[in-house]
Amino acid sequence: MAVKKTKHEMPEQKPKDRIKNFNEVPYGYDEKTAIEEAKRCLQCKNRPCVDGCPVEIDIPDFIKQIAEGNIDKAVEVLKSKTSLPAVCGRVCPYENQCEGECTLLKIGEPVAIGRLERFLADYERDKGMKIPKKTRPTGKKVAIVGSGPAGLTCAGDLAKMGHKVTVFEALHAPGGVLMYGIPEFRLPKAIVNAEVDYIKQLGVDVKYDVVVGKTITVEELLEEYDAAFIGTGAGLPRWLGIPGENLDGVYSANEFLTRVNMMKAYQFPEYDTPVKIGKIVATFGAGNVAMDCARTSLRLGAEKSYIIYRRSEKEMPARNEEIHHAEEEGVIFKLLTNPVKFTGDEKGILKEVECLKMELGEPDESGRRRPIPIEGSNFKIKIDTALVAIGQSPNPLIPATVKGLKIGKWGNIETDEEGRTNIPGIFAGGDIATGAATVILAMGAGKKAARAIDQYLK
């Protein structure tokens, strides 16, 4: 029987409906569709998809179990390598990783590995999560700083190895960027909470309101713990550096998304934290965070939501799926356009942005063609809100407070491949070490560091 050349469709909310709510966009596969999709897998001997996965999931094995209808067994295989499958099954850039290596690409679309992972995670959550047997305690204690994807993965893996793990979180909620950054309609917060609960049931303790570097230092933690892992992320927003950026109406993507996602400003005044956006919103940048901002704006009632980006469509760093969803929802893309100035009214409230048209020149150090301003092409766009989503830098709080810690030129903590810093017993991984990257790469770093920490403790 010939293999179906395309993925089985995953049903999702219609654009005109979903821009009026914060519910998740796709509904996910049902069991029947998942089994059919799993049957597309060729079970290649060389397992290229596994090489594409930063957390080394045994992809063909769990797919085989699904294809044979052994869903519980499939869940077991999946969870032996990841503690956050419901998160990964939603926000991973599969197309560049597992699915990007799939043999089926030669004849059509890859196996929908991401959708299958999501199906398994949702199936297990609905059924009630099974907690693996506890390993014999090693008597060693590890402190994890930050409860984002790197920290949670590291914590989960170390707990499975029998170490006593405590996670210190500065905010009042777990998950880091999964909670404050990624919107509800892309990653429901109940799912993040469920995955964190699973990690807690592995024996991990999570302490909130502890700002490591302020409330307690890493050195003090090491008096009580045998090792520490720092996964404090890339929390420092970058700015455009143009006049008017401090006007009322200009937000960093971080502030806007934190208000809406973590503080639930979309439910103001039931929740106390407000956000206001007016009628016309412009988001600057074209990564996943920018798409999240533009799509969130529509859901908050914006009449027009622009993406303003200085390069062309080809260079947009966001995932195709995110760009596609944004387009479907009516986000307007103003490409090859660079902001030069914000202006406000006499009260200091943002009114418009002045932009320049750009053209592409020779490739720059990033390999992408450099945008060059077209002189005299200035034009103005009326806007009520500007969301600056041009990237984040590593959070400087820890790098600045640990004496002797080797810091890289972007303010990142320098580590080797396995997450060791220059100080024995202190490990780091995720965006704090690499600069802003993806959830899955942070998880991969957390996983590697867990292994290195285990080795260090022996």
Place this chain on the structure above:
Amino acid sequence: MYEIIEKQVLSENVKLMKVKAPLMAKKAQAGQFIILRIDEKGERIPLTIADYDRKKGTITIIFMEVGKTTKQLGTMKKGDMILNFAGPLGTPSEVENFGNAVMIGGGVGIAPLYPIVRALKQAGNHVISILGVRNKDLLILEKEIDEFSDKLYIATDDGSKGHKGFVSDVLQKLIDDGEKIDIVWAIGPIIMMKVVANLTKKYDIKTIVSLNPIMVDGTGMCGGCRVSVGGETKFACVDGPEFDGHLVDYDNLMLRNRRFICEEEKACKLAGE
């Protein structure tokens, strides 16, 4: 959860609470702040640390009931729990022996001034304090600040106590009388800090102000608290809250602090119903 172990009503709208937070009390220093969230649906608000007791493990906060959250906090009693309480945040005050320090507090800004007054006195400074309020009933911490001040002046808008007029009048008189001032601290309403800083700039007296912009996380992540200082964008939560008073763009700060005024009114109105 963080227990309120003591509550005092200092004046009509100003309340003091001692909150059990041992880790934070161990680290707290003058000039720093905390962020609290009352309950699951609450917002995160920053409050400057008015005092701390390392032995008892408490942080003292003093706040004026101005918005939905502070009003709600004001109704809480001894024994009640605050859901989240994080800190100490921000950079501590630079405490050294400057010589002659003039410490100016306006309204509820007197509260964060107090631990700095004490620290500076203990560091060997000659301390002159000037406290300004609308009327004498609103004056807080007079006795406490007096204890660590060599001289204490009061200014009230209505003349019900001390000088009738502004703290800046008292400062101007000190300067006119030939007082040699090495440093000024001014904490209070933005307009007060602006007026004081404009005055001391004329005489080239170093002036520190403590800013209280709108914040969300308080750890340098959101940039909501950004202020323009000497033409550079700084985050009050990590770079501050204290800054060189001569470099702060007060007008931009006032504008940014009005960002959610309509929403605040709406929330207060709903809460009142």
